[in-house]
Amino acid sequence: MDAWNDEAMKQFQSLLETLDEQHKNTFQVLFLSLYLSSESLFIMQNMHQGYPRETLVRFLKARDGNVPKAHKMFIDCLQWRVENEIDNVLAQRPILADSYRSVRDSQLMGMSGYTKEGLPVIAVGVGLSTYGKVSDKYYVQSHIQMNEYRDRVILPTATKNHGRYIGTCVKVLDMTGLRLSALNQMKLLTSISTIDDLNYPEKTDTYYIVNAPYVFSACWKVVKPLLQERTRKKVQVLQGCGREELLKVMDYASLPHFCKDSSKLTKHNATMNAENCYSLDHVFHKQLYNYMKQQAMIMESISQIKQDSFYVELPETDPDDAKIVKTIEIEFRKVESKNGLNNSLNGVAVKGV
DSSP states (O other), X not given: OOHHHHHHHHHHHHHHHTOOHHHHHHHOOGGGTOOOOHHHHHHHHHHHTTOHHHHHHHHHHHTTTOHHHXXXXXXXXXXXXXXXTGGGGGGSOOOOHHHHHHHHXXXXXXXXXXXXXXXXXXXXXXTTOOOOSSXXXXXXXXXXXXXXXXXXXXXXXXXXHHTSOOOOEEEEEEOTTOOGXXXXXXXXXXXXXXXXXXXXXXXXXXXXXXXXXXXXXXXXXXXXXXXOHHHHTTEEEOSTTOHHHHTTTBOGGGSOGGGSOGGGSOOSHHHHHHHOTTSTTSHHHHHHHHHHHHHHHHHHHHSOOOTTOOOOOOOOOOHHHHHHHHHHHHHHHHHHHHHTOSSOSTTOOOTTO
């Protein structure tokens, strides 16, 4: 760890030791040698999985080493977890299978494997996700559940298997099908992104952009300078499906299905669904869904958890993010006007922009 990080850590811990009684009772943490209540230990253990120092470093990085800002971010995150009962989100009984399948069919996310260094590979179908089949709260719930499953199950397992701490993943963002209608989901997507920024900081090592159409390239040129340098360095825009570049960091088996040679994919529907990391039939989603059902059964044997009771207050958009969203909208409109795409702006209601 860099010297400034070591000094910042000492300052960070000192600030945490000066919490008032109310916060101490709620947020007592393992690494301060305080007397822990079982509830407080449960909250913190779900966050750090036995690596509290590395967790604090993530918050320091997210605030560029500014200790007071990192401290506030950390406390706000703990408060968010308590107020929204995030520690129970994986014990929240999943919605009915048909509805859950609708989530998976319209919020295209999944895990395809691991990099050669052991980092989970998360695939996101940015362009083809529609987010229109169920209520927005289910998309938010699903996203948080995947985050928590990654942090509580996937990353600790990777850490154990490799004998060293693994606390981040890589994301492969597929821009296939990106079009003007994506603006209709900008409010939801920005809210989900804000939840990640504030409560799961520095969990992604690299973003690989693949299958980028012209509309993305046009937006990227103007959005890139607006991003923080720390974020810009994480983004790599690859040629086409990015297969050759991605094979430098992961084996073929771990490539997302949209990066593989389509001629080599099995044509049988059941097999194709199993290879599609977005599908509920993929091993990752089967394991996640079964894990949530098991956790729900355990919690229901201890206490009553109401079906369909999950709700997270969506955060306000950060001013910098709002500026980026506005820039994206403007660029989309320019491309629409310039190229005369089929999706005319006439009559299109752009929500939350």
